[in-house]
Amino acid sequence: MPEPNRLKRSLSLPMLIFYGLGTTVGAGIYALTGAVAGAAGMYAPVAFLVSALLVAFSAFSFAELSSRFPRSAGEAVYVREGLGSRRMALAVGLLVVLAGTVSSATIVNGFVGYVQELVPVPRVVAVTLLILTLATIAAWGITESVSAAALLTVVEIGGLLVVVWATRGSIADLPARWAELIPPFSSQAWSGIFAGSFLAFYAFIGFEDMVNVAEEVKNPHRAIPIAIITTLVITTSIYLLVAVAAALSIDPARLAESDAPLSLLYRHATGESGIGIGIVAILAMLNGALIQIIMASRILFGLSDQGELPPALAVVNPRTRTPIRATLVVAGTALCLALPWTVGPLAEATSMVTLTIFALVNLALVALKVRRPAESTAFAVPIAVPLLGFTVSTGFLAAELLSRIF
Secondary structure (H helix, E strand, O other), X not given: OOOOOOOOOOEXXXXXXXXXXXXXXXXXXXXXXXXXXXXXXXXXXXXXXXXXXXXXXXXXXXXXXXXXXXXXXXXXXXXXXXXXXXXXXXXXXXXXXXXXXXXXXXXXXXXXXXXXXHOOOOHHHHHHHHHHHHHHHHHHOHHXXXXXXXXXXXXXXXXXXXXHHHOHHHHHOHHHHHXXXXXOOOHHHHHHHHHXXXXXXXXHOOHHHHHHXXXXXXXXXXXXXXXXXXXXXXXXXXXXXXXXXXXXXXXXXXXXXXXXXXXXXXXXXXXXXXXXXXXXXXXXXXXXXHHHHHHHHHHHHHHHHOOOOOHHHHOOOOOOOOXXXXXXXXXXXXXXXXXXXXXXXXXHHHHHHHHHHHHHHXXXXXXXXXXXXXXXXXXXXXXXXXXXXXXXXXXXXXXXXXXXHO
16 A cells, blocks of 8 residues: 555656656747747757757756656755755755746746737736646646646647648748758857747756656656657757748748747748637647646655655645645745746746756766766766766856846
């Protein structure tokens, strides 16, 4: 009989991959395609590719660490084990909760942009009802929550493929127009690309969330690394298709002005209403926000279970086997952030917090690899991977901070 205060280990590898895709694909690409195009122009596909390459080093580092330490509040565990500091581990854990909560608020704002294209509902009402609904689903049960997320993931990926199909005429022109997508070696072009990459980075955030449901995964040592890598490959492929379709189909400046950029792209390509894509985008927003709430609540649970936070947050409901109190804390905080802020600033804040976390996690893996080689059963990467992950994360963060100063 399972312990009443333990999470239920019921997630299979396919469900975990859907979880990863659900928290990665969706809100970022549906809400931020226009913003990336506004920054990078015709070179938006390059911006997405740069983000994917930057994320890949950290993704492989997370894959090894999740294989070594399959625990909730994974990033905090990694930093504590690697850098030997409980205070720093707690700070990282709280940063992850902050990133997930701010990300939920970001997604909710993106959701409102699409909803208001369909129904003139007051923004405060839409935001509040959405977050309350998502908190209820997250508290329902991990199998039920992830099953709902998996269904929504299939719908949102289908929506992206519909957009790609609608713009197939423009994509067919790629052999003749590929040179338009290749940036020159100029500071102006690459400054726009890196600005777009920083925004696009938000669209790749999510693979790391899988490590925080580790205690609810069957065979986590093997399943989580496979799921992380699979998620990154699928996500990159879809994003590049959509970015190329957008760049070849519509003026980037026009796309940047839209709160529902993929609906605009579909309307432009087909001459038909973009309501269907808008509805899919809404479901994508729901899915992304749901998974962020699940993830952040598991971090609070893990930190509390490890004695770092008040024990009340580690209480698991005996019927649902979910941390309901932690879920309510995360949902309430997301609501407080979503009401006063908009998508752009929240997405940038999420990216900066996440880059800080990535830098510390990569550094922790470097320290671990120096002191303690991975067991033969664990997924392992060369030490150059976390070194590059640390360098890229800190460099990208520093560049963004400097750009704000100067």
